[in-house]
Amino acid sequence: MTFFIHTYGCQMNVRDSEAVSALLVAAGYDPAEKEDDADLVIVNSCSVREKAEDKAIGKLGLLCATKRERPGRIVGLMGCMAQRLGRDIFVNVPKLDFSVGTRRNGAIPSLVARVSAGERGIAELSSPDEIPDAPEAHADLGFSAYVTILLGCNRRCAYCIVPDVRGREYSRPAREIVAEIDALARRGVREVTLLGQSVMNYGRMNPVWFDGDAPSTHGFTEPFARLLEAVDAIPGILRVRFTSGHPSGVTDELVCAMSTLPHVCHHLHLPVQSGSDPVLKRMRRGYTREGYLEACAKLRAAMPDFVLTTDVIVGFPGESEADFEETRSLMDAADFGNAFIFKYSPRPGTPSAAWEDDVGDEEKCRRDHVLLADQDRRGQAQNERLVGSVQHVLAEGRSLRNASRWSGRSDGNKIVVFEPRPGIREGTIVPVRITRAAPQTLYGELCP
């Protein structure tokens, strides 16, 4: 029996899909090259915006329709929308075979077996504070891997569905994470990205260190800085990244860990959402414009080559033209290297869903375009300043756009395209002198 997993949403979902692949392979299923060939198709869904849910439901409908020509084909749902809709999904997609909540992925192989034995319409949901099953399985690996360290979110921003679907914060034990990454490094992984919704909250809600663990060699006391130190020291790991950040996590210790630990990259994804204080307040983000810019200043002071990226929501309820201009000016002040812009989408049950969605779709689109154009200009100017510099690039192999070239990421997470040289190996860090800049890409030559 072959399987295919179709993934929507964020890195958390990419990671969960990879873990489920590993579990299915271990249970004797084979990965299919394409979805069309697969006997079992699982949709891993996202609930963060209405459009994301519409796509997943559309996809499930199409997949279930293929059962007519392919009796015995199994279609399953996992991820955030599975958790949010519970049994209601079977009203929309009556032919769906199973649906599994965000902390029950370990159950998937047994659910597939139950469906094969004739059961239908199984919903296996998780409760918000249960400890996840099987978080450490990894499928086929390249040299870069995601590792989930913190599940759930306790913050409850006014617009956000994530806490409802991903549950309460739970930090995995540090020893388990270190052992997992050590095993990954032995299998050739060179870069790890530690995942959590407010990833620097790691260890704040439940204990993660135990008696007998060696004290921090740098004298760190905060769990996240200690974890970075431990991961940084794992043999074979050349790069450590983490996402997403929240300004409250930008402590002196974090800045010290980022700037002194040799393998920790000088890049942070720190979603700002808005540059206007009244909007930030209604969003319940827990910081002000000034507080956000102070966090940036601390990071830049410690790391001259630091790159900051972000998420922004346009058209939040009550966002005026003046609020929007505040966002534009903050984005310039913070000098973002990249920005993901999202149009506000009310999510059922969140506080802001009760407020009038008053900006209008046309205006949201306009604001979206304005911010994207601003970001292109900013990215171009920022990247032009890097022309002539040497960037250390983790070589990923052939570039997707032009197979005669290679690409990789700089320490600051910028895409770098360069001419390969005989003998160059994937998964090694190579020095590239930058010769040309585009808004989201750097071009260069391998240093002799």
Ligand code: SAH
């Ligand atoms: N935990 C991360 C982000 C999780 S969701 C953080 O707190 O930064 C990823 C992004 O989706 C968010 O940063 C936000 O910009 C966007 N987003 C979340 N809810 C949204 C909504 N209701 N409408 C539009 N965008 C939303």
Ligand code: SF4
């Ligand atoms: Fe959502 Fe806010 Fe939690 Fe991020 S911090 S996942 S935006 S509630």
Ligand code: F3S
């Ligand atoms: Fe990620 Fe979407 Fe869930 S952004 S946490 S997959 S709601």
